[in-house]
Amino acid sequence: MNRQVMWVDTALCTGCGACVAACPVGAVTLVDNADQNPKAHVDEEACTGCGACVDACPADAIQPVIPGELVPGELVPAPERPLPTAYQPGPLAETAGAVAVATGVGLLAKAAGALTRAVGRWLMRPSTRARPSTSFTETSAPAGDRGRAGRGRHARHRRRGRQ
Numbered sequence: 001m002n003r004q005v006m007w008v009d010t011a012l013c014t015g016c017g018a019c020v021a022a023c024p025v026g027a028v029t030l031v032d033n034a035d036q037n038p039k040a041h042v043d044e045e046a047c048t049g050c051g052a053c054v055d056a057c058p059a060d061a062i063q064p065v066i067p068g069e070l071v072p073g074e075l076v077p078a079p080e081r082p083l084p085t086a087y088q089p090g091p092l093a094e095t096a097g098a099v100a101v102a103t104g105v106g107l108l109a110k111a112a113g114a115l116t117r118a119v120g121r122w123l124m125r126p127s128t129r130a131r132p133s134t135s136f137t138e139t140s141a142p143a144g145d146r147g148r149a150g151r152g153r154h155a156r157h158r159r160r161g162r163q
Contacts, residue, residue: 004049004064006042012061013039022056024048 006028015038019028027046030038040062042053053062089097 004051005044005047006049006051006053006062007065008040008042009061009063010039012059014059014061015039016058018056018058019053019062022052024050024052028053028062 010033015030017030017038017040019040020030022028025046025048027043027048029041029043031041032038040053040057042062049064051064054064
C-alpha cells in the first residue's frame with residue numbers, strides 16, 4: 001500500500017487550526033505540547049493523503065511524505081504555488097502609448113504657435129489710449145463745417161475756458 005501521508009513541522013506550526021477544519025476525514029488534530037502551544041498532529045492511520053491540510057496551512061508546516069520511495073521520514077517538497085502575475089503590456093499597448101505621446105506633442109506645438117500669433121496680434125494692434133487729441137475750433141475747421149465744429153460738451157467747456 002503506497003499512500004501518501006502528511007508530516008507536521010512543529011517549529012513552523014502556529015496552531016491556528018486551519019488544517020483541522022480542512023481535513024475531510026478528521027485525521028488532523030491539535031495537541032498541546034510541553035510549551036503549552038497547541039500544534040497540529042496527523043494520525044497516519046486515518047490520513048488518506050488527500051492534501052487538503054497542506055493547501056489549508058498558512059505557515060506551510062504540513063508536508064507530504066512518501067514512504068518506500070525515499071528514505072523513510074524524508075520530506076517531499078510541496079508543489080510551488082503560482083504567484084500572481086504582474087501586468088505586462090503587450091506590443092499594441094506600447095505602440096498606443098507612443099502614438100498618444102506623439103499626438104500630444106503635436107497638439108501642444110500647434111497650441112503654442114496659435115498662442116504666439118494671438119499675442120503678437122494683440123501687441124501690434126493700435127492702442128486706443130495713445131491717440132493724439134484733436135480739438136476742432138472754429139478757425140481750424142474747414143469752411144463748410146464752421147457751424148458744426150466743436151459741438152460736444154468738452155468743446156464748449158474749452159471755448160469757455162473751463163477744463
